Amino acid sequence: MHFHKAISTKGFRYLCLLTALANAGGNIGLVLFYKPIFQLFGVPLPQDMFSFAFVCGFSFTVGVLAFIVFLAPEKSAPLLVVGITGKAIYAFFTFYFRFHSGLPDFYMVFGWWDAVYTVIFFMFLMRVVSPDLTVLNHGNILPGVVRPRTKKALLIYFSMTGNGSRAMKRVREGLESKGYTVDERMCESTEALFHFPFSLGVFLRIMIRAIFRVPTTIKPLGIPANHAYDLIVVESQTWFVGMSAPVEAAFQDQNNRSIFAGRDVAAVNVCRGLWQRPQAQLIRWLERVGGHVVGARAYENPGHEPVRCFSLFFFLGTGAPGRPAFLNGILTQQHITAEAEQELVAFGQALAERNTMPVDIAFAQSTRA
């Protein structure tokens, strides 16, 4: 997974405060002093005072909205969506009437301001949503639930091309090195569709089903609700920007949900490059079925784009890596790197040695649940 230095939340908050002051304060000033201001900049006075006051009022409202975001960004994702919409529309119409009707240059200041803030709000939105995933992606192993440690772990996964099973083998290695006994369950679809190598027709069917999230069913996992595992690790790969259907089917089957309830769970994702949404889908499923997510890892296959992407297409098309042979020196490998595998061993070890959450926090969580 990538981890980059980013603008701090504080930085985004102050950018929100800036536009809050500009929108709310500026529009009060504009309504009160529009005559001298317009004269100063040589701008024709508004012909329709109602529309002028209305737009000032709308812009003032967005300023209030930005101030609320400044005060409580973590609770303000919906407000940011409204802010994005409002500022994008304002910017669009400013540019439209500039080019269409010769709106004076003066107004372009507001158009550009709102265009830039559309992007800033978008970025801040991405920053504030799902902060728990960022914590997990930092590499943290969170404290587990308060329940006896049986030192038994269950790995649930599906692997069509071998990349997933390769990753889980390393997690198993890490867990076992720290004294865990590990069992595995493969999500075996009841449909013959999900196999590899496949024909173009099968590939297209899998692709369309993945895009439209058409579910499948899997054979029973055979794990009773009162099982002895204190940790469950689930792996999924990326199929057209989402988690794979057989793994999702494990959660969609009501009979399997009790397997995860009240247990420590962890997520592993392997893919060509788009890991973020499948990871979010997997973690949200784990939470939805009552699991307590203690860790997550996501890994991309190595190589630079666009060669990596086309290597995947060749791999899926030919059914084997390194084909066609004349491209062998260019095509990238279709499994995670040795470094990633070592990290997964360490991940398994860290999961095995995870702490237990303090009793007061555990009590508060169980009360909320």
Added chain:
Amino acid sequence: MSLTSLIENGTWGPFKDLLQLMSLPPDRIWQWMLFLSAFLVLCELTRLALGTVFTRSVLAHVLRCLLTFALQAIVLAAVLVWADHRYPTRGWINLGYALLFYAIWYVAGQLVLLARPDTEGADLGFMTVGALITFPVGIVAALI
């Protein structure tokens, strides 16, 4: 008021303007540059914003799939064909602009890395797949 008069008296001006603008008229370069750049930036930011939310929504998932490359690539291809139809001598120049739009698309995706430390950024792989839609169509349009 009848339905016919309602439709006839509707305001279609902005849509007609937009259609005209998408023919990439040489005297309005800044205008269509801004519009198409904004379109690509918004598409990419929306795609990335959908990365961690609405995880069970089919609509959100289909939208994210479309925004991965297909929508942008097809729109740019359609714009190139339409522009070549209206201004046949500018086909090759417009291909250069299309390349610039792809660069803007890429920068928009990478910009998100400044906002969220754990994100994918631009997907150059699928963007290249998109380019394989846009540019062959644009080249054929320029040749014909």
